[in-house]
Amino acid sequence: EGIMTQTDRLNGDGFQEVFATNLFGHFMLVRQLQSLLCGNEKPSRLIWTSSSNARESAFSLSDYQHAKGQESYSSSKYATDLTSVVLNRKFNGQGLYSSVVCPGLVMSNMTYRILPVFLWKLLMPVMWLIRFFAKTYTLTPYNGAEAHVWLFKQKPEYLDSHVKYHSCTSGLGRCYVEPRKMDVDEDTAEKLYQKLLELEEQTLEKYHDLLD
Ligand SMILES: NC(=O)C1=CN([C@@H]2O[C@H](COP(=O)(O)OP(=O)(O)OC[C@H]3O[C@@H](n4cnc5c(N)ncnc54)[C@H](OP(=O)(O)O)[C@@H]3O)[C@@H](O)[C@H]2O)C=CC1
Numbered sequence: 001e002g003i004m005t006q007t008d009r010l011n012g013d014g015f016q017e018v019f020a021t022n023l024f025g026h027f028m029l030v031r032q033l034q035s036l037l038c039g040n041e042k043p044s045r046l047i048w049t050s051s052s053n054a055r056e057s058a059f060s061l062s063d064y065q066h067a068k069g070q071e072s073y074s075s076s077k078y079a080t081d082l083t084s085v086v087l088n089r090k091f092n093g094q095g096l097y098s099s100v101v102c103p104g105l106v107m108s109n110m111t112y113r114i115l116p117v118f119l120w121k122l123l124m125p126v127m128w129l130i131r132f133f134a135k136t137y138t139l140t141p142y143n144g145a146e147a148h149v150w151l152f153k154q155k156p157e158y159l160d161s162h163v164k165y166h167s168c169t170s171g172l173g174r175c176y177v178e179p180r181k182m183d184v185d186e187d188t189a190e191k192l193y194q195k196l197l198e199l200e201e202q203t204l205e206k207y208h209d210l211l212d
């Protein structure tokens, strides 16, 4: 199953699988690396692969793992956007900068679980045509990585933490980046961050034997 099309379920740690895969695992990693990422001479940067599919309406603070709804993917991506915003507020002063990108529609294992591979291949000429109108049909991983590569070339201090950077490809195949303002609220971001910290604490407690 793919992370977008799967029926969400609890993973072995008791977390909603989509939330854990798309956000919490990475959040734990960032927290573990925090002392290395902060306070360096040069700025450190995090780039989260979010999605234009992130939707506020799919996310709820009272069910931030999305155990009750049917839009786990959109919820986890919105939570990712919130997390990036709050990490910037907390750690920019210590030289850690976080950004979110959307790679656009890229043919990958994820999309091959939405429609079968042969059908995507048959539809390819149609997709190339659609690209004349839909710039987010990047289609290849190479094109989809445009925003990631572009971000690495920017000075993180000048980036807007409330902007998502979208990889785009024109009808003639030119790759470029489009910044779009995100619909995120600082207060919700802070509350989510506190919940993530609580979950992290419980997880570290549960696995402290392995970490010692
Ligand atoms: N493709 C697209 O159109 C878009 C992709 N994105 C985002 O880009 C990122 C990369 O996706 P993409 O390269 O397209 O997809 P892929 O399916 O190629 O990669 C997804 C990765 O996630 C891993 N994964 C999937 N489900 C689980 C799970 N339940 N537990 C642990 N690991 C899991 C897969 O592991 P394994 O290899 O072991 O299966 C794989 O390494 C994702 O965050 C996706 O949401 C965003 C917008 C559009």
Ligand SMILES: CC(C)CCC[C@@H](C)[C@H]1CC[C@H]2C3=CC[C@H]4[C@H](C)C(=O)CC[C@]4(C)[C@H]3CC[C@]12C
Pocket (backbone or CB within 6 Å): 004, 050, 051, 052, 053, 102, 104, 105, 111, 114, 115, 123, 126, 127
């Ligand atoms: C040739 C087309 C007419 C047929 C394809 C139809 C649909 C299966 C796909 C059309 C647009 C696709 C998507 C758009 C946005 C992606 C988003 C950014 C993401 O994060 C995950 C995948 C997408 C939702 C993707 C999924 C397939 C489509 C809906």
